Amino acid sequence: MLKDITFGQYYESRSLIHRTDPRLKMVLLIALIVFIFLAKNTFSMALAVLFVLSVMAVSKVPVKLYLKNMKAILPVLIFTGIINLFYGEGETLISFWKLEITTGGIYRAVFMMVRITLLIFLSSALTYTTTPNDLTDAIESLLSPLRFVGLKSAVHTLAMMMTIALRFIPTLIEEAEKIMNAQKARGADLENGSLRERVKALIPILIPLLISSVRRAYELAEAMECRCYNGGEGRTRMKQMHIRPRDFAVLAVCAAVCGGIITLNILF
Amino acid sequence: MTVLEVKNLTHTYSGNTPFINDAVSRVSFSAEKGEIIGIIGHTGSGKSTLVQHLNGLLKPTEGEVFVDGENIWDNPKEIRKIRSKVGLVFQYPEYQLFEETVYADIAFGPKNMGLAGDELKKRVLDTCRLIGVKDEYLEKSPFDLSGGEKRRVAIAGVMAMKPEVIVFDEPTAGLDPAGRESVMKIIHDYRQAVGATVIIISHSMEDMALLADKLLVMNKGSLEMFDTVENVFLNGDRLREIGLNVxxxxxxxxxxxxxxxxxxxxxxxxxxxxxxxxxxxxxxxxx
Structure with a gap:
């Protein structure tokens, strides 16, 4: 049961998108999301759809995985669609009570749903092609300008905390499973009973889990200090991130798509 | 009298991975009342997976487990009752302590069995007397005890359920010699007092030679040998081949x-x- 929880969704492969610099991927994701929202007619939206579909194809991540991410967001998607049905002008198709569904409304609803879908697919493309560690490194690197306002160590600390948190998620899941089994062996009933009883049944699991997490934290801190960790000061990286020629190519393609969206917006 | 019987037990960890591997494959053995059985095997040989089937924490993919002649999975809703008949003490059991006092922690298991009032109190105090937890410890926080004491209290938490079969997964791991000895002593005392069957997973061949009546040798998920200590240790060459020793x-x-x-x-x-x-x-x- 606990094993099914996924964190970070990295999908191992060696596509162009996997190899693109994680910092660039993050910046481009933000830029592209903005431009997808700027696309305001069928033609510019079609370009955005085409682009996102090709990103998905190039990423070599199975379509099934992208669709899996859609499932979680489906209720929001449907809700947005229904709300938007009633905001629109044009020919009235159906009307009841004070509401009416118009051709404009349908157009609007479809448009909104496509927009959200693209958003999810594009963000999934980032998380599927970038390891959690690369993501935190990218965040650290992108936030590094904050050092000019005296927040240098804060940026490093934040990134280190994120890395450690990600690293320990599987460890804690394993630990939680062990403790659950141990309490079940003592006759604990975790599956039955009222809500109140079930919440109470969590105490024998949460307390040992909390205690062992604190113990682990102390041990980790000590181990880090033994290896002369002293925060971000003068620290270098084993894996340097470099912008390579192919990153410029990726950047150029994305810039062209953004430009295309604006041009199509103006032309039609 | 046979208390515990395992027939053709196979457990497959599969999930959605393409690598289907049998963690335990076609294991059969039985344990008599009062017997001490040692389980030895290389790391990853399936010992821990095997023992988690004995009290129904894991359900066999194939095969059956019988306790007192009854298939424990005949009535899956009653599986919790099996856990008071077959006690299981995990590795490093002190990490499962959670109550405010030693008394409350030891009482957790018997309470889950439905004991209350004087009966519960008597059960806890009897167990403490048996394993030498002094009265003045009962109102202490379990987190204030030393490592060896915590281990003993945690073991007492399982013993207080008075299981007729009690399984230990490396009960002495990480303890100093005095701690090891005291844990071995309480296992011995419990068996004497209750007449229980004891199953111990251990990496210490010396402890096994001293304690066990029979040895069950696991190798890569399969049962390699199940025989008396003497017959197993006379096969020194085979033991070395599978990463063990005499x-x-x-x-x-x-x-x-x-x-x-x-x-x-x-x-x-x-x-x-x-x-x-x-x-x-x-x-x-x-x-």
Whole structure:
């Protein structure tokens, strides 16, 4: 049961998108999301759809995985669609009570749903092609300008905390499973009973889990200090991130798509 | 009288991975009342997976587990009752302590069985007396105890359920010699008092030679041997092939034999070694 929880969704492969610099991927994701929202007619939206579909194809991540991410967001998607049905002008198709569904409304609803879908697919493309560690490194690197306002160590600390948190998620899941089994062996009933009883049944699991997490934290801190960790000061990286020629190519393609969206917006 | 019987037990960890591997494959054995069975095997040989089937924490993919002649999965809703019949003490059990006082923690298991009031109190106090937890400890926080004491309290938490079969997964791991000895002693005392069957997973061949009646040897998920301690340790070559060994004192006697001193092969404990050596010395004097 606990094993099914996924964190970070990295999908191992060696596509162009996997190899693109994680910092660039993050910046481009933000830029592209903005431009997808700027696309305001069928033609510019079609370009955005085409682009996102090709990103998905190039990423070599199975379509099934992208669709899996859609499932979680489906209720929001449907809700947005229904709300938007009633905001629109044009020919009235159906009307009841004070509401009416118009051709404009349908157009609007479809448009909104496509927009959200693209958003999810594009963000999934980032998380599927970038390891959690690369993501935190990218965040650290992108936030590094904050050092000019005296927040240098804060940026490093934040990134280190994120890395450690990600690293320990599987460890804690394993630990939680062990403790659950141990309490079940003592006759604990975790599956039955009222809500109140079930919440109470969590105490024998949460307390040992909390205690062992604190113990682990102390041990980790000590181990880090033994290896002369002293925060971000003068620290270098084993894996340097470099912008390579192919990153410029990726950047150029994305810039062209953004430009295309604006041009199509103006032309039609 | 057979208390526990495992028939053709197979457990497959699969999930959605393409690598289907049997963690435990077609294992059968049975345990008599009052017997001590040692389980030995290389890391990852399926020992821990096997014992989690004995109290129904894991459900076998194939095969059956019988406790007192009844298939424990005949009535899946009653599986919690099996856990008071077959106690399981995990590795490092002190990490499961959670209550405010030692007394409350030991009472957790019996309470889950439905005991209350005087009966519950008597059960906890009896267990404490049996394993030597002093009365003044009962109102202490379990987190204020030393490592060895925590371990004993955690073991008491399972013993308080009075299981007729009690399974230990490396009960002495990480303890100092005094701690190891005291844990071994309470296991022995519990068995004496309740007449329970004891199953111990251990990496210490010396402890096994001292304690166990029978040994169950696991290798890569399969049952390699299930026999008396003597018969298992006489297969030293096979044990070494699968990453195990015979007790150190037995190895010393192999060397003595190789050096031309006439000693038997079946010396597995230090006390037996002393006996044999004394015998030889007396024989030499006589000659």
């Amino acid at each position: 007790p150190i004192v037995t190895r010393v006697f192999y060397e003595l034999k190789a050096a031309g001193i006439p000693v038997p092969d079946n010396v597995f404990t230090v006390s037996r070694a002393v006996e044999v050596l004394k015998g030889i010395k007396a024989g030499e004097r006589g000659a």
